[in-house]
Amino acid sequence: MASAGRVVLVTGVSRDLGRRFARAAAAHPNVERVIGVDVVPPRGDIGGMSFVRADIRNPVIAKVIAKEDVDTVVHMSIISTPGSTGGRSTMKELNVIGTMQLLAACQKAATVRHLVVKSTAHVYGASNRDPAMFTETSETRRAGGGYAKDVAEIEGYVRGFARRRPDVCVTTLRCTNVIGPKVESPMASYLRLPLIPRRIGFDPRLQFLHESDLYAALAHAVRSEISGTFNVAGAGVMPLSQVVRRLQRPTLPVPSFGLGLLRPAHVAPVSPELRALLTFGRGIDTTRTREVLGFEPAYTTAGALDDFAAGLVPTGGRIDSLLAAVEERLPSNRGVEHQLHAIGQAAGEDHEHG
Template identity: 45%
Template sequence: MADASEHRPRTVLVTGASTFLGGYLVARLANNPDIARVIAVDSRVPRKDLMRRMGRAEFLRIDIRRPAIAKAIANCNVDTVVHAATSIMDTAPHSTAIKEFNLLGAMQVCAAAQRSPSVKRIVLRSTAMVYGASSGDPSHFSEEIPAKREPTRGYGRDLLDAEGYVRGLGRRRQDIDVTIVRPQAILGPRINTRMGSYLSLPVVPTVIGFQPRLQFLHEEDALAAMEHATLAGKVGTFNVAADGVVTLTQAIRRIGHLELPVPSQLLAPITGVLQDLRSAKLRSSQTDFLTYGRVLDTSRMRTEFGFAPRYTTMETLDDFISRSGVTPVIEPGAWRGLEKRIVSAALQLR
């Protein structure tokens, strides 16, 4: 594997330009004077405000499942490919069409990169969903664990397969540096995610008898991590998550919403009833996550990847609360007062 310093990005192609992470990453890279050319690719045209932010970046309307992506990479002499089009942040539930997009898209991007002698670096936006969630989970997931514990369905399965395609490319083209970024659940005032939609419900269904531990990653830190992966060229697979852990009940109360404990088999249907029909609907993989939680080991992120998020998990949640427009049903101070009264009553009973 060549030294990363030999592969300083000059011409960068980013897939998923109409998404939050893909589009705003393009905008960041376009503002970097050390990058000569930035090419934004998507089958959908980005919103006008996002397109303006992209500045000098060139937009190509291409379906990455088609051979046209290979022509774009070859004709533009691309040296760095950032595959950010993986469909995991959209609020649409996982489906056969999304699975096809994730898998065929990753296969075509990898095949195009393999055929192009100019490509020297590929970055994949994966997800912490590759770890799944179950009662037998470790306290913290390190990057090696998916080899033993693999999700069998949903977005986690898609991205685990996509990771396999990218690693296969690295084995076939050992002159290409491969970086895989696994962000924890992303939350922020601008990005639209299933977790944000779920926490925004005034009445939030939870699984009775369980208290999942959660980490969040601020949208700005997610962007910064992808930019760092593009520029630094650190080879390997890296968890990316904020410091600190919050339980689901703590998060709901901090927002000022009401918790509705229900049996696990009713979590998805009740959430679907409470949400607008256009909003994210839970599937079994999300139900598992909201039952057992998931916490990542970020040692490698700091030591090998060389990245540190600016926001903690609690700061990410607070920024989401203050700037996303969620309205509290019960003010947080009321929860704290109730907790103090319960503790005081418990002490008196001793």
């Protein structure tokens, strides 16, 4: 724990996750100041955070760090889709060059003693040759192009920084897909589609992390100052078939190129990495996070999904209402044949199981 109030610099505060985390950090009693950095100002309440409009791709960021005596840097500006920023090349520049500049600035600044990087589980890739659960020591070189490749490169630079500045504690959190009622992410917008397209014949295993657990994990990492790489995900694994049933959403089986059409058609920003995930699935092992970092998400995968589903209007679920109607019409439920008392008990037990 820091002796006096800490000065935290958060990158990527223009996006919701970054802004909310920065706001929560600013409200913490042990934090003296929070400086949010991004190229565009955040929309929405920034609370006690002070915003500095700076591009982490140029050396101005070093001046910000030096001037404000920043001791903790939380890097959250790694973006997964080009979105409004432009094309793939802009995205790569923001991700990789931005990180390099930020790390260069941190290396020069003597005050910095803790770096937290929000990475992603996409760095493991997703294929039919993967083990069921990835641990932090699993190799990440198999990651394909785009976002996953960016993240693999970024993690490489972060490791290089950790070697050059051994006095700085470096924590990398590989988070799985973050969902929550207010989260705007490729996965969340995919699951919000009224009719969910699925790759025909595949049932990927998915894990989710609740939005509030992401903030908690970052805050825990800042507080505990334990260096290393950690997988962060809600407990449990859920196949996509079960996810759509819980969301009460109808699905549309599509061939492999069907998922690839979602982005050009502006239906949902499904990147190639997400497409691979939605075909082969992935699981990450969080044992090390629990035992070494000492963090456990409050929401399980199922719990996070339930909270996400609470804010959605179901578009399916007709089969269940049909079955419920049939169940109601069973003679024991209608009270016509009440000679078998045991029937009701048996049915009641089944309900309890369900």
